[in-house]
Amino acid sequence: MNAAAIAALSQSGVAVEVVEETGSTNADLLARAASLQAPLLLVARHQTAGRGRAGRSWLSSSEGSLTFSLAWRVEGGLPRLTGLPLAIGVALAETLERLGVQVGLKWPNDVLRDGDKLAGILVETQAAPQGGVWVVIGIGLNLLMPDELEARIGRSVASLPWLARMDRDSLMAALLDGLAGALREFERAGFAAFAARWNLRHAWQGETVRVLDRGSVLHEGSAAGVDDAGRLLLDTAEGRITVLAGDVSLRVKGLE
Numbered sequence: 001m002n003a004a005a006i007a008a009l010s011q012s013g014v015a016v017e018v019v020e021e022t023g024s025t026n027a028d029l030l031a032r033a034a035s036l037q038a039p040l041l042l043v044a045r046h047q048t049a050g051r052g053r054a055g056r057s058w059l060s061s062s063e064g065s066l067t068f069s070l071a072w073r074v075e076g077g078l079p080r081l082t083g084l085p086l087a088i089g090v091a092l093a094e095t096l097e098r099l100g101v102q103v104g105l106k107w108p109n110d111v112l113r114d115g116d117k118l119a120g121i122l123v124e125t126q127a128a129p130q131g132g133v134w135v136v137i138g139i140g141l142n143l144l145m146p147d148e149l150e151a152r153i154g155r156s157v158a159s160l161p162w163l164a165r166m167d168r169d170s171l172m173a174a175l176l177d178g179l180a181g182a183l184r185e186f187e188r189a190g191f192a193a194f195a196a197r198w199n200l201r202h203a204w205q206g207e208t209v210r211v212l213d214r215g216s217v218l219h220e221g222s223a224a225g226v227d228d229a230g231r232l233l234l235d236t237a238e239g240r241i242t243v244l245a246g247d248v249s250l251r252v253k254g255l256e
Contacts, residue, residue: 001043001168009173012180014039014070021046025069026124026138033126033134036071041176043068047140064144064164066172072183075132078125083191083230085109085123087182088137090194092119093201095178099171101160104203107223107232111141112203118142118160137179192228199225209234211243219243 003018010016015038022028025042032040047067074080089105096103096111104112111119122138143164163171185193199205204223211219211234221236231242 001045001172003043005169006041006043006172006176009170010176010180012039012177014041014176014180016041016043016176018043018045020044021048023048024138025067026122026136029069029071029136030124030126030134033071033136034129036073036128036134039073039180040071041068042071043172064142064159066139066141066143066168066175068172068175069136069138070176070179070183071134071136072180073128073130073132073134074183074187078133080190081123081125081133081135083194083226083228084135084186085121086198086226086230087186087191087194088121088123088139088179090197090201091178091182092121092139092141092175094182094197095175096163098178099163099166099174101163103201105198105201106203107226108230113160115203139175141175190228191230195226195228195230198230202226 001018003016006018007014007016017040019042022044024047025044029036029040029042044067085108086105089109089111092111093103093105101113103118104115106112109121109123110117111121119139119141124136124138126134126136128134142159144159144161182194202223202225205225207223209221209223210217211232219234219236219241221234221241224233224235224240226232227242231244234241234243
C-alpha cells in the first residue's frame with residue numbers, strides 16, 4: 001500500500017501514513033497524540049501486537065488483513081463519545097455494502113459475515129492538549145484467512161477473498177472516506193443518527209443471548225437492538241433492560 005495513493009484516492013482530506021511493520025497502530029497513535037495537529041490514518045502492512053477489546057490479542061496476516069488506526073479529535077469530553085464504537089461499525093458496514101458485501105453487526109463492536117467475525121473495532125482515547133479528546137479508532141479487517149492462522153485463532157473466522165483482489169489503496173481510501181464521513185456526522189448528531197441503521201444490521205435481533213462479564217452471566221434475554229445511546233436492549237423475564245457497553249461479551253445461548 002502507498003500513503004500518497006490512498007490520500008489521493010480519498011475525499012476525506014485526512015493525512016495518511018503507511019508503515020511496513022509495527023506492534024500496534026493504536027498504540028503508535030496514542031503515543032503521538034500530544035503532538036498531533038490534525039486527523040491521521042496510520043496503516044500497517046503487518047501488525048505484530050494487535051489488540052482487541054479487554055486486552056485480547058488480534059491476530060492477522062500481512063497479506064490477508066487490513067490493520068489500521070485513525071486518530072480524530074473530538075470537542076468536549078468523554079460523554080460526547082457515547083455509542084461511537086457502534087457508529088464506526090455502521091460506517092464499516094455501509095462502506096462494505098457499497099462494495100457489494102452484506103454484513104451484520106454484533107453489539108458492541110464486531111462486524112460479522114455469515115455469523116463469523118469479519119472485523120473488530122477498538123476505540124481508545126487520549127486527552128488533547130489543545131482541548132477535547134483524541135479518539136484513536138483501530139480496525140482489523142479480514143480479507144483472506146489462511147488455515148494456519150484460523151487454527152491459531154481457534155474459531156471459524158469470516159473473510160472476503162474476492163474483495164482481497166481489489167486494489168488495496170482504493171479499498172483503504174473507501175474505508176477512510178466512510179469513517180471520516182461517519183465521524184463528522186457523529187460530531188454533529190451523536191449516536192442517535194446511527195441507531196436505526198445499526199438496528200437494521202443487528203445480526204442477533206430476537207435471539208436468546210447471555211451478556212457475560214469475565215465469564216459470569218450478568219443477564220439473559222432476547223436481544224432487541226440498541227437505543228439512541230448505543231445501549232443494548234434486552235427483553236428479560238423481568239422486562240426490558242438496557243446494558244451499557246464495556247468489558248462485556250455477547251454470546252448466542254448454547255454457542256458459548
